[in-house]
Amino acid sequence: MDAGLPALRLRGICKRFGSVEALRGVCFEVRAGEIHALLGENGAGKTTLMNIACGLVRPDGGTMELDGRGGFPGSPAEARRMRIGMVHQHFTLVDRLTVAENLALSVATASWRLDRRAMAQRALDLAAKVGLEIGDPGALVGDLPVGARQRIEIVKALAGETRVLLLDEPTAVLTPAEVQQLFTVLRRLRDGGIAIALITHKLREARAVADRVSVLRLGRVVGHGDPKAMSDRELAALLVGSALPTAELQHAVGKAERLRLEGVRLTPEAAPWSLAVREGEVFGIVGVDGNGQRELFEILAGLRRPAAGRVAVCGREVSRFTPLAMLSAGLASIPPDRRADGLVSGMAVWENLVLNAGLLAHFSHWGILAARDIRRFAADCAHRFRIAAADVDAPVAGLSGGNQQRLLIARALATRPRVLVAVNPTRGLDVAATRGVYEMLNEFVAAGNSAVVISTDLDEALEISDRVAVLYRHRLSEPLERPFAAEEIGLRMAGIWR
Amino acid sequence: MSEAVLASLLQSAVNMAVPLLLAALGELVSERAGVINIGIEGKLLAGAFAAMSVAYVTGCPWAGVAAATAAAAALAAVAAYLTVVQGANQIVVGTAINLLAAGLTGVLYRAQFGVTGAALTVSGLAPLRVPVLADVPVVGAAFFEQTWLGYAAFALVPVVSWFLFSSVPGLRVRAVGEDPAAAEAEGVAVERTRLGAVMFCGVLSGLAGAYLAVVYARTFIEGMSAGRGFVALAIVVFGRWMPSGVLAGALLFGLATAIQFHFQAMGLAIPYQFFLVLPYGLTLLILALVSGRAAAPAALGVPRARGGQL
Amino acid sequence: MRIPSGLQWAVALAAAFAASGAVVLLAGRNPLGVYRALFEGALGSTAGLAEVGVKGCPLLLCALGIAVAFRTGVWNIGAEGQFLFGALAAAWVAPHLTAVPPLPGAGVVLAAAAAAGAGSAGVAALLKQHRGVSEVISTIMLNFIALGVVSYLVQGPLMEAGGSYPQTDPVPEALRLRRLLPPTRLHSGVALALVAAVGVGFLLLRTRFGFAAKAVGANPRAAALAGFPVARIRTAALVLSGALAGFAGGVELSAVTYRLYERFSPGYGFTAIAVALLGRLHPAGVAAAAIFFAVLEAGSDTMQRTAGIPSVLVSVVQGTVILVLVGLERREWLARGMAQ
Numbered sequence A: 001m002d003a004g005l006p007a008l009r010l011r012g013i014c015k016r017f018g019s020v021e022a023l024r025g026v027c028f029e030v031r032a033g034e035i036h037a038l039l040g041e042n043g044a045g046k047t048t049l050m051n052i053a054c055g056l057v058r059p060d061g062g063t064m065e066l067d068g069r070g071g072f073p074g075s076p077a078e079a080r081r082m083r084i085g086m087v088h089q090h091f092t093l094v095d096r097l098t099v100a101e102n103l104a105l106s107v108a109t110a111s112w113r114l115d116r117r118a119m120a121q122r123a124l125d126l127a128a129k130v131g132l133e134i135g136d137p138g139a140l141v142g143d144l145p146v147g148a149r150q151r152i153e154i155v156k157a158l159a160g161e162t163r164v165l166l167l168d169e170p171t172a173v174l175t176p177a178e179v180q181q182l183f184t185v186l187r188r189l190r191d192g193g194i195a196i197a198l199i200t201h202k203l204r205e206a207r208a209v210a211d212r213v214s215v216l217r218l219g220r221v222v223g224h225g226d227p228k229a230m231s232d233r234e235l236a237a238l239l240v241g242s243a244l245p246t247a248e249l250q251h252a253v254g255k256a257e258r259l260r261l262e263g264v265r266l267t268p269e270a271a272p273w274s275l276a277v278r279e280g281e282v283f284g285i286v287g288v289d290g291n292g293q294r295e296l297f298e299i300l301a302g303l304r305r306p307a308a309g310r311v312a313v314c315g316r317e318v319s320r321f322t323p324l325a326m327l328s329a330g331l332a333s334i335p336p337d338r339r340a341d342g343l344v345s346g347m348a349v350w351e352n353l354v355l356n357a358g359l360l361a362h363f364s365h366w367g368i369l370a371a372r373d374i375r376r377f378a379a380d381c382a383h384r385f386r387i388a389a390a391d392v393d394a395p396v397a398g399l400s401g402g403n404q405q406r407l408l409i410a411r412a413l414a415t416r417p418r419v420l421v422a423v424n425p426t427r428g429l430d431v432a433a434t435r436g437v438y439e440m441l442n443e444f445v446a447a448g449n450s451a452v453v454i455s456t457d458l459d460e461a462l463e464i465s466d467r468v469a470v471l472y473r474h475r476l477s478e479p480l481e482r483p484f485a486a487e488e489i490g491l492r493m494a495g496i497w498r
Numbered sequence B: 001m002s003e004a005v006l007a008s009l010l011q012s013a014v015n016m017a018v019p020l021l022l023a024a025l026g027e028l029v030s031e032r033a034g035v036i037n038i039g040i041e042g043k044l045l046a047g048a049f050a051a052m053s054v055a056y057v058t059g060c061p062w063a064g065v066a067a068a069t070a071a072a073a074a075l076a077a078v079a080a081y082l083t084v085v086q087g088a089n090q091i092v093v094g095t096a097i098n099l100l101a102a103g104l105t106g107v108l109y110r111a112q113f114g115v116t117g118a119a120l121t122v123s124g125l126a127p128l129r130v131p132v133l134a135d136v137p138v139v140g141a142a143f144f145e146q147t148w149l150g151y152a153a154f155a156l157v158p159v160v161s162w163f164l165f166s167s168v169p170g171l172r173v174r175a176v177g178e179d180p181a182a183a184e185a186e187g188v189a190v191e192r193t194r195l196g197a198v199m200f201c202g203v204l205s206g207l208a209g210a211y212l213a214v215v216y217a218r219t220f221i222e223g224m225s226a227g228r229g230f231v232a233l234a235i236v237v238f239g240r241w242m243p244s245g246v247l248a249g250a251l252l253f254g255l256a257t258a259i260q261f262h263f264q265a266m267g268l269a270i271p272y273q274f275f276l277v278l279p280y281g282l283t284l285l286i287l288a289l290v291s292g293r294a295a296a297p298a299a300l301g302v303p304r305a306r307g308g309q310l
Numbered sequence C: 001m002r003i004p005s006g007l008q009w010a011v012a013l014a015a016a017f018a019a020s021g022a023v024v025l026l027a028g029r030n031p032l033g034v035y036r037a038l039f040e041g042a043l044g045s046t047a048g049l050a051e052v053g054v055k056g057c058p059l060l061l062c063a064l065g066i067a068v069a070f071r072t073g074v075w076n077i078g079a080e081g082q083f084l085f086g087a088l089a090a091a092w093v094a095p096h097l098t099a100v101p102p103l104p105g106a107g108v109v110l111a112a113a114a115a116a117g118a119g120s121a122g123v124a125a126l127l128k129q130h131r132g133v134s135e136v137i138s139t140i141m142l143n144f145i146a147l148g149v150v151s152y153l154v155q156g157p158l159m160e161a162g163g164s165y166p167q168t169d170p171v172p173e174a175l176r177l178r179r180l181l182p183p184t185r186l187h188s189g190v191a192l193a194l195v196a197a198v199g200v201g202f203l204l205l206r207t208r209f210g211f212a213a214k215a216v217g218a219n220p221r222a223a224a225l226a227g228f229p230v231a232r233i234r235t236a237a238l239v240l241s242g243a244l245a246g247f248a249g250g251v252e253l254s255a256v257t258y259r260l261y262e263r264f265s266p267g268y269g270f271t272a273i274a275v276a277l278l279g280r281l282h283p284a285g286v287a288a289a290a291i292f293f294a295v296l297e298a299g300s301d302t303m304q305r306t307a308g309i310p311s312v313l314v315s316v317v318q319g320t321v322i323l324v325l326v327g328l329e330r331r332e333w334l335a336r337g338m339a340q
Helices: A046-053 A076-081 A099-106 A116-130 A146-158 A176-191 A203-209 A232-240 A293-301 A323-329 A338-342 A349-353 A357-362 A371-384 A401-414 A431-446 A458-464 A486-493 B003-032 B040-058 B061-085 B090-113 B139-144 B148-166 B168-178 B180-185 B190-217 B228-238 B243-266 B273-289 C006-026 C031-043 C046-071 C079-097 C102-131 C135-155 C189-206 C208-218 C220-225 C230-257 C268-278 C283-307 C313-329
Strands: A006-017 A020-031 A034-039 A061-066 A084-087 A164-168 A195-200 A212-217 A220-225 A257-265 A273-278 A282-286 A308-313 A331-334 A419-423 A450-455 A467-472
Touching: A006 A046, A006 A195, A020 A034, A020 A046, A020 A061, A020 A195, A020 A220, A034 A046, A034 A176, A034 A203, A034 A232, A046 A084, A046 A164, A046 A195, A076 A084, A084 A146, A099 A116, A099 A146, A099 B168, A116 A146, A146 A164, A146 A176, A176 A195, A176 A203, A195 A203, A203 A232, A212 A232, A232 A486, A257 A450, A273 A282, A273 A450, A282 A431, A282 A458, A293 A323, A293 A331, A293 A419, A293 A450, A323 A331, A323 A357, A331 A401, A338 A401, A338 C220, A349 A371, A349 A401, A349 C208, A357 C208, A371 A401, A401 A419, A401 A431, A419 A431, A431 A450, A431 A458, A450 A458, A458 A486, A467 A486, B003 B040, B003 B139, B003 B148, B003 B168, B003 B190, B003 B228, B003 B243, B040 B061, B040 B090, B040 B190, B040 B228, B061 B090, B061 B190, B061 C313, B090 C006, B090 C268, B090 C313, B148 B168, B148 B190, B148 B243, B168 B180, B168 B190, B180 B190, B190 B228, B228 B243, B228 B273, B228 C135, B243 B273, B273 C102, B273 C135, C006 C031, C006 C313, C031 C046, C031 C283, C046 C079, C046 C189, C046 C208, C046 C230, C046 C268, C046 C283, C079 C102, C079 C135, C079 C230, C079 C268, C102 C135, C102 C230, C189 C208, C189 C230, C189 C283, C208 C220, C208 C230, C220 C230, C230 C268, C268 C283, C268 C313, C283 C313
Parallel strands: A034 A195, A034 A212, A084 A164, A164 A195, A282 A450, A282 A467, A331 A419, A419 A450
Antiparallel strands: A006 A020, A006 A061, A212 A220, A257 A273, A257 A308
């Protein structure tokens, strides 16, 4: 291994998004001819760190050195000129361009001309050099399977004389065989002298391919070392944190079933999902993004019809999968992205509080809004759920994240549901706000209702759930009971089944 | 139908098609980059007015053409700044540009040339006859006795096609119109690309306006763009966002307009308004048959959120 | 949707009058004299004020419809065509209603107009819902189709009996909307427009539909998740929008022109887009903007006559006000609207 200067060195990197500290003084380096894995859960700050290194995000503080030269890239184009290549978790391929065109897009050329044949040949040459199969360069990217797209992403990142290759969760969408192929390629590139940073949450992958591993947790590096010298257990403990709160819950779980999924499949070929949630229970579903959470939520929220299987709320089977049908069946949901899916930012607090077809029907007669009732309701909600707004006429966009989340929960609860489905209910919230959300959930189930918390945050799921199931690669595990073996769950999230 | 009638019909069809083709090619590039220009109508009008008045004052139609592109480009710059840089709604800005152009040209025209009903005429661009080809019966006069603006319009079809599909900047244009976030992550300057596309559209609509003033009418009439900007928008949709489709659309719309003037000579029993409505109805029908959004650039009309995908 | 601050308004108006003042100077006239003529023409006499009502009526009705659509995130550019279809239906129905008592008769005429406008917008709505056709394009197409259809009918099947002009028979006298202040053209349709403004205001601000429409326009994903039928609400908004424009056409026919002819609309449907935008899609704002535009339109004739500046100058004012307001507001205002 080259023991010289690190090819890429990041020091003391800080970044805030609003009230959230994503990175708090992170140091990270990769040497030429090394694969350095950056391990961490969702929200640990891995992607933000890489986006800083590839010019998409400007840091608030810290320094960056590339081959001894200082300075952050100001744009992705500049990063590319600095010979940094990045494979994003979300593909940056344009679906309606061909493979060759996508590759040509990222390669800076002096020529104006886009010679189709030369372009196709260059794409094939590039792919051959890297040792990846990209198929027909004239095919539209949108028509290709994800594994093929992933390979194109990597070829694209290596176009030009790339010195540093950053990969953000590159295996999330690959089959095991494809993962092995990818690792072979990465090893060859490493041996060719390229510095590789691999972001992953999968212990096994880090162990299989990395020469060095750093663990990022809540915006800080909490450990690093040689993965071959560390046990799965050690790594998992670093990954999920040591002080796992398993305080006693006060939930009085009853017998009655509130929600039941039986053999629910996204597609006829997909693995079936089954679960049963009882009254008074918080049921946690943990997993890393992209493993089926979004789809599970969409089914429960009535935005997606499953290909097969049954969903029953309070013993009654749901036949229509629309948001309104779910609401009237007694299931309310809190979407993963507050701003994009939950709130209407141009509306006032009171308007957002009644932004629900069922509630609005309740608060109107013959289609006319009962303005006074609505305002009384809104003021009451704001008071009861401690939504700190100047008044209910204030624009909702001015509220803090915690207040926005309490507003969403207050609205969901106002429909008097028996089941509440929440996705990452405390993402981006500070400790006090997180507490507040948990209290609301606890109060809700204490009244004999149930909650399903779909979360990427293991701590959260463990703290508030009575039972936890793991969602990994669209497979839902059997639920685990309290007291939880946190390491066991951590291993399952990382794809290691015992 | 006699050969003479047919030839004359075809000639006026091509003449009507030229400004539509110019404007639609500009709009095509702009839409491929993700920006729709409702204000193209106003840019045409501004171009026509600038062309006529400068040609009138200087006596040189070429100066008029240059002035037309400058005037339309100025309006395009305002629209581009507001929609691309500031992310303002493209329809709102386009509507305002149309109003502004109608007002400016109307007031300045009357101030400059009075309210006289007698139409002023300017010396127009002279047609360039292509020897031999222009003598081909029926189609010769239509296609080979054009002004250089007319030839330029037709020549632009393969040029735009080459630009979009065989050049690096064209590839960037398409990428930006399909997926600005991905394009940005790949190092494409989204804003600059869109600004360029909108300005190109401005220049071409200026040329289209110039054609109306110094070739077709050889004068200026208030509101002489007469909806051609909106027709250009329709042609782009009709042509499925392809240069060849746009050419076909421009010729079809041109022919439909020409038939209105010739239908009596042609002895048709159909009311001429049928041809007035036909292209629009056809566009709607085509859109309805081949589902609407399929061919449109995916990010058309969407202002770009700055700062990547966080 | 935020209402612009008083300062933004002041800046926009000042800029607009300054810009058009510059144009007037370019034209070799004194801007102050021109503006005095403009405002005296509109506000300095009973006849002028009555004309403000006459011009404001179609502008207000069409702009209300556009506001309903735009608030819901539906970009109806077709008010001009819907206005024409409305007038066409009125002109076609009216002569057949001689046996009907005046009041219900006039009601039928206006209802036919509204239905025709709604129907033509409904075509765009259907194309959008089932075929994904952008309503921007389809409503523009329908504008041209309306022009062609009117042109054909007034020269053909609906041409006046015995006459030689390309226009329809007049609306029977009994079915006309009453003139309120002869000899001015002020008519009772103006009152109908004001009632419509109050009604649309009530609908948008006080009803479930208005609430849902606003949510759909501002964040369709959140609205869908909240259980609102997004596609149905969009369709309803577009159809209602067309009905209001069609109604405007019916009122214009049975109160002002009495006949349909080729250049029936001086572009009310297009100007109304500016009115709606200037009024920030809020019913009260739209009413204020309609009055402002009507003052400009009504005074522009006098201005043209006495100050020698063509009436289209008001378009410069109108265009500049919108551009400056958009520029002042940066990216927040309406910017998300077209995203769907």
